[in-house]
Amino acid sequence: MTYHPLTALGDPTRRAIFERLLESPSAVGDLAKAFPVSRPAVSQHLKVLKDAGLVIDRQDGNRRIYQLNPDGVGAVRAYFDELWDQALAAFKQAAETPNQRRQHDRAGD
Amino acid sequence: MTYHPLTALGDPTRRAIFERLLESPSAVGDLAKAFPVSRPAVSQHLKVLKDAGLVIDRQDGNRRIYQLNPDGVGAVRAYFDELWDQALAAFKQAAETPNQRRQHDRAGD
DNA sequence: GCTTACCGTAAGCAGTGACTTACCATCCTC
DNA sequence: GAGGATGGTAAGTCACTGCTTACGGTAAGC
Structure with missing residues (x-):
């Protein structure tokens, strides 16, 4: 929890990813397709969001599904x-x- | 309104100033005394917070009083x-x- | 009117962070 | 097992931004 939730939501791209997860849980690659940034960038944003406690992730076979953390x-x-x-x-x-x-x-x- | 409220609250110092204004409206100089940054720095933070619609300011003689914007x-x-x-x-x-x-x-x- | 107090802005600098490409690990499919 | 797919991480670049000092402008006090 090194990142404050509001710091995590301060970045526009990260906020967009976060709001996208509001609609439905998604895999990293699917998220990357929805935004004008590379897949690693999305991965890094998700890491920050996760660290801030805003999202949780789960392995699903080959993919990794991210969704909002209700807490x-x-x-x-x-x-x-x-x-x-x-x-x-x-x-x-x-x-x-x-x-x-x-x-x-x-x-x- | 070039600044998104969450972007404005993303910075720790700005968040601290914002939360300080929660207690009571304050002048710029008084805020600066309460934080380990210079007065111009506080002034700049207040400008961002104001632009994001989070605070309002008011002239009070020589001083300028900032307070939260309920809206x-x-x-x-x-x-x-x-x-x-x-x-x-x-x-x-x-x-x-x-x-x-x-x-x-x-x-x- | 002159001095002091208060504050916004300009200019410049340094640290941070958002992004990219490259690489590697893991898992599924055939 | 080979090949393809998925995604996390490393390294490097570049823009942004938060901070400082310096300056100017306005209001209050003597």
Whole structure:
């Protein structure tokens, strides 16, 4: 878990691969055909996604099938859900405070 | 909006600044004091976060106050909520399908 | 008005990382 | 077992980007 999930999803190509796996589990070669990058590039992206806990892989005969990891996706969802609650609370609090100017003499607010 | 929100949150420092703004709106200089990077670096990160729609800024006399943008945070949350639903459905479907081997003669599945 | 504080931007640099080709291992097919 | 298919890894290149210092511009304080 050296990669943070959000770092893993920061790259556009990796995000595209990730979203593609949302539709259906896929083999590496099939994914590579769907994107304008080489197969090794896809392999490397999958490695990062796997390291971040966002996907899991499974051997299927000759091929290796990648699919989303519900735990990882759920964790990210939970993160943003909580973040949303905090943001909402903070914003509500800010809205209730009438547009006061934070002067220097109010620094101890 | 040249920056995708997830791209903006991909960088650790930027993520830290973002999460710091979760606690309270802050001026650029105050943020810079809280992180081991220079003030211009913080300024650049805030620019990216703002471009991604994750924060908004407001002039307050001499200072410039940054805070979270509820719309942007909500959009990311909604994205992952929907993604979670899809992932769950896909995973459930995969679970219902007993571990069949995707042979070549089953390609037309 | 002059000085100080705050902050955005420009320029330059170094590290990272995304990508490619080349190679090797494993598995299935005949 | 030979050949083909699939995919992970190594090595190398190149663009990007995160960081710094330097500078300019605006607002507040004396």
